[in-house]
Amino acid sequence: MRWRQLLGGVLALLLLWQIAAWLIHNPILPPPWTVLQTFGEELTQGSLLRHVAVSAWRIVASTVAALILAVPAGLVLGQSAQLDRLLAPLIYLTYPIPKVVLLPIFLLLFGTGNLSKIVLIATILFFQILVVVRDEARGIRPELIASVRSLGAGRIALFRYVYAPASLPAVLTALRVSVGTAIAVLFFAESFATTSGLGYYILIQSWGRVAYAEMYAGVVALSLLGLTLYYLTDWLEHRLAPWKFIQS
DSSP: OHHHHHHHHHHHHHHHHHHHHHHHOSTTSOOHHHHHHHHHHHHHTSSHHHHHHHHHHHHHHHHHHHHHHHHHHHHHHHHOHHHHHHHHHHHHHHTTSOGGGGHHHHHHHHOSSHHHHHHHHHHHHHHHHHHHHHHHHHTSOHHHHHHHHTTTOOHHHHIIIIIHHHHHHHHHHHHHHHHHHHHHHHHHHTTSSOSOSHHHIIIIIIGGGTOHHHHHHHHHHHHHHHHHHHHHHHHHHHHHOGGGGOOO
């Protein structure tokens, strides 16, 4: 059913796109068939596939880095009220800051290659995942923790068998919500001081040459990348936390 809904949404979007192209009747909005043809040609014969691979690598690497750092930190803060009180002011002070403004600093510190983009995206995702995991771990019922402790479980056992499984759905939900943010930040980061990635392909290589069909092909590629990551996260959530989807 979900795939039929997705297909229906795609067909509706293509129809609206075609109608808009007819009404505007201007090269700035080519019809969808032209863009899809260009997309196929650029993917097989042009440089689009290379840019997709670079962007996908940056997204995956930054997401993995954010998970490795944020999930344990969130679980520790949720498990230790004293440590949470100590670090809460720092988190609340830095969380609302738009991390995108740090891109020039990261470019100076880490260069214009992959590392600066990965660090920027990972920094943004880190705070989103950290706060969600911490709040979820903090909200675990005390009687559940007490019952496990009565069996002789120490802090590490609680961390492994109580806090981590209980926080897993929150981690996956935060990750799924963060996909859109990661794609948007990636596009911005790849628009400066780089020669690869979909942001570069769309703004510099295509829009800069007034190659509108190629520009829209890049937008389609970026959209498909985000959609793929979203559904991959959704699939992981169904596989790793199936109890969330059991109807009572």
